[in-house]
Amino acid sequence: MQAYLEEKIGNPDLFTGRKRELQKYLRWIESIADRNSRSMAILSRRKTGKTALMQRMYNILFHENGDVIPFYYEIREEKRWAIHFCKDFFLQFIFQYIAFKSRKAEYLRQPPPKDLSAVIDIVQKEGLDYLKDFIDQAAYLAKEENTSEMWDYVRDLPRGLASLRNEFFVQMIDEFQFLNSKIYRDEAMQNHIDDFAAGYFHTAEYKNAPLLVSGSWVGWLMDDLIMMLPARFTLTELESIPEEEAVEMAFKYAQVRGVPITEETAYMIADIGEGNPFYISAFFDSQSPDKDLTTKEGLIRVLEFETLNEGGIIKSGWMEYVKTAWTKINGRDARRIVLYLCHHRDRQVTRKELRKTLALDMDDQELETKLDSLVKSDIIEQGASNFRYQGVQDNIFDKVFRGVYAEEIETFDTGDISEDYRRMFEASEKKYRKLLGQTNQMKGAFAEYLIIRQLRFHAHRDNPRFLGMTENPPPDFRFVEYQSVWTYRYSPIEKRDFEIDVFARAPKGEYSIIGEVKNRSNRKFNKTEAAAFLEKTAALVDREEIEKSVGFIFSVKGFTKDAMAFMKAHGVAWSSDGRWLDA
Ligand SMILES: Nc1ncnc2c1ncn2[C@@H]1O[C@H](COP(=O)(O)OP(=O)(O)OP(=O)(O)O)[C@@H](O)[C@H]1O
Ligand SMILES: [Mg+2]
Incomplete structure (x- = not known):
């Protein structure tokens, strides 16, 4: 596989599976050329592989060189003045377009010039003179420093160009939720714009350049979509990868990273990793000392390191996220709530029970708001009603969380977690043996x-x-x-x-x-x-x-x-x- 756009995954050979999703989304993209596809949002738990999938689709579409031109844009998690943001959005779009039209992938890799007149030279060189007017217009608006006009212009450009040239685009926008939290009206970045995404209310409806959006703060993203862009997006979820793809992923990482495994440990990594590509890859990238992925004991040690040790990729990945959520939610109570739900992960817990058991000193309204924020941050799940909540159904997150906070909140014995892991791996080992029995053929x-x-x-x-x-x-x-x-x-x-x-x-x-x-x-x-x-x-x-x-x-x-x-x-x-x- 040739990667035209650099993929975050690193070595493109690592990308595994997602067969069902590739078929589904590529078919959806194909239908754009018949004006049959409405905008979509991929909402799923953190680190399920949304970015990897979108970037791979970009490269597939680039390679295919078909009727639908891909545009991929990641909104960065950093404060930006709207004018700078719009200029960057514009340049990324123009350069991806030039790359596609000229079939020169180097345009995807070189940073676009800051000076828009240099861009005009490039489009003329590539015989895309019709882009000149757009560049002039963007340069004019940037100079005017009118944020809302500039955003209207650049946001609408893919659709406008599609209409003008009778072309089709798919606009893949990653980290979409940052549109409403990271963009500022003024250069000094004092006046935050909280409704930048709302501009898509009309833009997202056009069928010749629909959007495919995603982001890592799923709850906030969903909020933006529902409140500001109601009924504009079909919401879809990215599920865990099926077992056979997870096993294949383990073998692939083993080979690309040069880390030995056996058939049995490949199966256990796929099984314990719960079809989550982040967990599976973490086994191979782990810095755990004396790493050994060829035995059950070795796997337990790596997973313990990954979830309990500061150097663990899994732990640091989750904690970065959890800590950001705390700044939004605040308080020891929130941690106690999450811990309680972790302990009772197998059932849904009502607000009443939480208030009573944890003796929470807040009214129901306040508790609801807090719980709602935790749900939005993907740290707990909403139960069957607005009144019920549940710990996330993720065996590994649960251990990271307990490892960090149980000590602060109650007497804690890491031995528990080791015991849990041992039980999980033993169950997995049994499943593997049974599977071998069924295939009737060792290996x-x-x-x-x-x-x-x-x-x-x-x-x-x-x-x-x-x-x-x-x-x-x-x-x-x-x-x-x-x-x-x-x-x-x-x-x-x-x-x-x-x-x-x-x-x-x-x-x-x-x-x-x-x-x-x-x-x-x-x-x-x-x-x-x-x-x-x-x-x-x-x-x-x-x-x-x-x-x-x-x-x-x-x-x-x-x-x-x-x-x-x-x-x-x-x-x-x-x-x-x-x-x-x-x-
Ligand atoms: N199909 C795949 N094949 C191999 N590795 C994958 C695949 N999908 C994801 N990964 C790996 O799993 C990890 C998480 O993937 P990715 O960053 O794409 O997830 P995400 O859903 O975009 O995460 P976030 O919620 O943080 O935005 C990465 O290390 C990535 O390399
Ligand atoms: Mg992502």
Whole structure:
């Protein structure tokens, strides 16, 4: 995957899964060209991967070079004078547009010039002279220092340009809630503007440049959308990633970061991480001393470090957030409330119970306001009615919170948390064993990752052995050290289902491997499947410009006679030798 816009995720190979969401949002984006898509908001808990998804979609759309032009803008968490903000918004938009039109990604990476006349030179150089008037206009408004006119102008520009040129945009605006909290009317930043987002009341309705907004302060974001922009946005949620994607994510981080894991610990990381990409990645990025992700005990130690130690990524991530929330909410009572709800996480608690049990010295109105703020900050959840509340259903947040505040509030024993973790991992271990029993084939569930690992680390070191486990390779074939070995999935170019289980890219002159892995225990691989596979390999060869390759099918249960004849005739290699799955 080529990243045109730099992604926060870092190495683009790390991006895993989100298959369902990519399909859903890309289909929505495709419909913009038919004027069928209304603005959307992605609202979901913190660190579920909203930014990663939006940035990946940007790069997919840029790569596809289709009818809908992407615009991604992150509103920064810092105070800004409206004129500076608008100018930045304008320049980001113009430069992303120039990059898209000229197909030059360097425009996405270089900081735009501060001087707008320099921008005019650039648009002329790229043959986009029609942008000149817009730049002149923005320069004029910036000079006038009229904040509301300037905002009207730049905010409406994507839509206006779309109408004028008969083009389409998707405007992905991240950290949307900061529009109402970080922008100031005056350069000295004394007069805060609390309704900047309201400008979208009309802008967000146009179908030729709809918005896709998100942000990390979900509660506040939702408030802005409901109060200022009612019925303008379809609200959607980003769910946890499904188990199979979470396992894949663990294997990916393990390989990219060079941290060893086993099939069992990959499963446990995915399971304990509750499908949350932030938690899963934290295991691999953890600075925990003597980190060992190959045993259950090692995982427990890493998670304890991550949640209880100052140096933990998870702990510091959550605390930064919680502390900001305290400045909005204030008070020891709030902490006691959260702690109480954490302790009773399995049920909803009424305001009455909170007031009584915690002997809170405040009236119901005040308590409601406080609880409401906690809900907005994503630190507790609203229950089934306005009167009921619940701790967040997140096993890990709960421990971070208890670790920090239980001591302040009540006698505290960290041993409890360790015990909790032990129980969680033991339950996870049991689930894993059961899963293995069901697949009826030790390691079957993870076959493709095991084969990837073999190709990456072992096959090229022991050609005779691996060739001995492989039928029908080309006569001059050998395993080599591959440039990359990974699953090829939901690629930038293809939003429809296109999956290649294993793709090992070889250096020049050598055979790349395009592999399919079937781990089902009840049926042999048949000829129809082999033919479908062959078609897919041709598509991949074309798409990835692979000069020399061989198809390879691994099937736990073996192959039908027809399939073998077909593979023989078409030069496809195969195997059902269990040694391919040896760790
Ligand atoms: N699909 C993915 N594949 C691999 N890693 C991911 C994926 N999605 C998210 N991550 C990782 O999880 C972490 C959180 O992701 P991200 O910052 O995108 O979440 P977010 O929902 O935007 O968070 P916030 O609520 O803070 O805005 C990051 O470290 C990111 O690299
Ligand atoms: Mg984000």
